[in-house]
Amino acid sequence: MREFETGRRRLLCQAIAAATAVAVPFRVSAGDFPSKPIRIVVPYPPGGASDITARILAQHMFAASGQPTVVENRTGASGIIGTDLVAKAPADGHTLAFVASSHVANQRLFVGLPYDALKSFAPITQVTATQLVVVVNATVPARSVPELVALARSKPGALTFASSGTGSNPHLFAELFAQRAGVKLTHVPYRGSTAAHPDLIGGQVDLMFDAIAAVLPHVQSGRMRALAVCGENRSALLPAVPTMSEAGVAGHVASSWGGILAPAGTPAPIVARLQGEIVRALALPTVRARLAQLGAEPIGNSSAAFEALLRTDSERYIRLIESLSIEPQQIK
Numbered sequence: 001m002r003e004f005e006t007g008r009r010r011l012l013c014q015a016i017a018a019a020t021a022v023a024v025p026f027r028v029s030a031g032d033f034p035s036k037p038i039r040i041v042v043p044y045p046p047g048g049a050s051d052i053t054a055r056i057l058a059q060h061m062f063a064a065s066g067q068p069t070v071v072e073n074r075t076g077a078s079g080i081i082g083t084d085l086v087a088k089a090p091a092d093g094h095t096l097a098f099v100a101s102s103h104v105a106n107q108r109l110f111v112g113l114p115y116d117a118l119k120s121f122a123p124i125t126q127v128t129a130t131q132l133v134v135v136v137n138a139t140v141p142a143r144s145v146p147e148l149v150a151l152a153r154s155k156p157g158a159l160t161f162a163s164s165g166t167g168s169n170p171h172l173f174a175e176l177f178a179q180r181a182g183v184k185l186t187h188v189p190y191r192g193s194t195a196a197h198p199d200l201i202g203g204q205v206d207l208m209f210d211a212i213a214a215v216l217p218h219v220q221s222g223r224m225r226a227l228a229v230c231g232e233n234r235s236a237l238l239p240a241v242p243t244m245s246e247a248g249v250a251g252h253v254a255s256s257w258g259g260i261l262a263p264a265g266t267p268a269p270i271v272a273r274l275q276g277e278i279v280r281a282l283a284l285p286t287v288r289a290r291l292a293q294l295g296a297e298p299i300g301n302s303s304a305a306f307e308a309l310l311r312t313d314s315e316r317y318i319r320l321i322e323s324l325s326i327e328p329q330q331i332k
Contacts (some may be wrong), residue, residue: 043082
């Protein structure tokens with residue numbers, strides 16, 4: 001009996017020691033984090049709203065740690081290539097993804113997605129929310145949404161709209177606009193919004209839904225014409241441009257969000273450290289001023305709130321894509 005009790009005590013001590021050995025690295029890793037440069041992978045082309053926002057954020061993250069935060073563009077396959085890279089990265093918090101709303105739409109738009117849009121990631125925080133605006137080439141004979149609708153009805157399928165890729169917010173909300181307006185438009189997808197701008201300016205395509213900041217310089221120069229913003233209220237960047245509701249398309253509210261994800265399995269203390277650091281950066285006056293110039297609203301919510309948004313938007317996009325009868329595609 002004594003030997004049995006001694007053995008039991010020995011096993012108990014070993015179990016406690018093992019548990020302590022596991023727990024201590026978590027405390028140390030969170031306390032010493034980051035131990036090397038942070039990499040934010042942007043799975044979209046340079047110059048777009050996600051890329052610019054990620055770079056603004058990177059300048060102010062973990063500045064006191066001595067470890068830089070770098071932004072790396074890994075484009076291709078509507079954001080899938082770069083996002084997959086992060087899904088398969090070590091779950092230590094040093095490799096992150098800056099994704100847009102299309103992240104959750106991709107699971108319905110593509111066959112054989114190499115990751116699960118929800119289960120393969122640890123949500124950190126929603127960074128921004130951004131209004132979309134509908135713009136046309138300056139030579140298009142439409143100076144308002146009703147005139148654009150009338151023009152499209154007079155030439156079914158002749159008007160073309162650019163997007164930043166199949167399944168992106170600009171694509172889906174342009175399709176929804178056409179459905180609600182009762183018109184037929186022809187979709188021309190590009191590899192990012194900035195890739196579409198030269199063709200829109202040159203008249204190869206007629207119109208586009210895009211983030212306000214992305215097209216603002218072209219609107220100000222007169223090379224594009226803004227017809228309506230897609231928020232509930234007018235934008236301070238384009239105060240003379242009506243909302244879609246004011247222009248006669250009630251309920252057509254279109255916005256895009258940007259957020260940070262880490263690989264699934266990232267320890268909770270590191271998730272909390274990342275979330276707190278991003279919220280701190282978003283509170284800086286210089287960051288808020290630069291985001292305001294982009295027409296982006298800083299958010300910085302909790303990881304749980306961002307996870308809830310991902311789940312809600314996933315369901316919403318599934319319903320939207322099904323209502324538009326968009327068939328899933330092979331990843332290219």
